[in-house]
Amino acid sequence: MMPNFFSFTSQQLSDKLEEMGERSFRAKQLFNWVYQKQQLNLQKMTSLSEDLRSKLADNISFKLPKIITGQVATDGTRKFLLQLQDANKIEMVLIPAAGKNTLCISSQVGCARNCRFCATAKMGLLRNLDVAEIISQVYLAKQQLGENKLTNLVFMGMGEPLDNYENMMQAVRILQDELAFKFSPRRITISTSGVVPGIAKLAVSGVKVKLAVSLNSAIQTKREYLMPISRKYSLTKLKQTLKKFQRYNPYRITFEYVLIKGFNMGKKDIKALRAFVGEISCKLNLIPWNPIAGSEFKSPTEVELNDFMKQLMDLRVALTVRRSRGTEIDAACGQLAAGS
Ligand code: SF4
Structure with missing residues (x-):
């Protein structure tokens, strides 16, 4: 199978072109056509010789997944259903808010x-996305935005990014590549359910990104109920690893805490949460539960949310509430399921 253009960093493409008997600076031209001029039609890349264009057509694929549907919520959130080459489907979500455009990547x-x-x-796990399938989401989102700038990326769509570690890291390298997307590390967030070995590896990888951890309870038994990963990687192990991560990474960690009425909002939950986050330089992002069909959980009322927040106000961590974006199109946190 031909390699896909969107799986290469500029250095790797330059090596590939040399392998094909071409001068390496052609990689820079090609990146310029694709990433700066948004041109994917080889015939229109007029600064490349005809011979090179035909070699590229024979050796590198420029295919993108197909957008099958796009839905827009009243708050401007856009959810796209993409079809991959093998007919599998994934979703990506574009969220405009406070002057920013954030893409939630699967x-x-x-x-x-x-x-x-x-x-x-x-859905269970069907397969990992390859590098080009991850990068394609960002490329397609930029196409959709046109003149508007894509400002932030969060690996918070379908899947656990640290379970697809190598492909996710290669994608981050391309996202930060000066000749490709040029994203600053502080504009890219990897969100994990708490894959401890992946966090430890990321810490020493030399690649800088922001980290978000889906916490949801700081009580071991409750977290195990919500997130089976916690049976394997306990809260104690998670906390140790996050402290290690912070020794290597300059950014504060974000903890996501989905607020579930009657489950993780009581006095004991708050006490445990305070103890867990208190020793880590972090932000705490509270997310009122977004309903999904057939779920046993309920969303808190506004009064319950405010009461919960009041009890955390004296903590020395930045506290934010993520209001549901795109709930009516099932594009909010925890609601993505291709084909729904
Ligand atoms: S929240 Fe969903 S997508 Fe994220 S790790 Fe858990 S099961 Fe996977």
């Missing part, structure tokens, strides 16, 4: 982690 078709509150979990 890293797998489905997910193996089986979090109880998540629609993707119900």
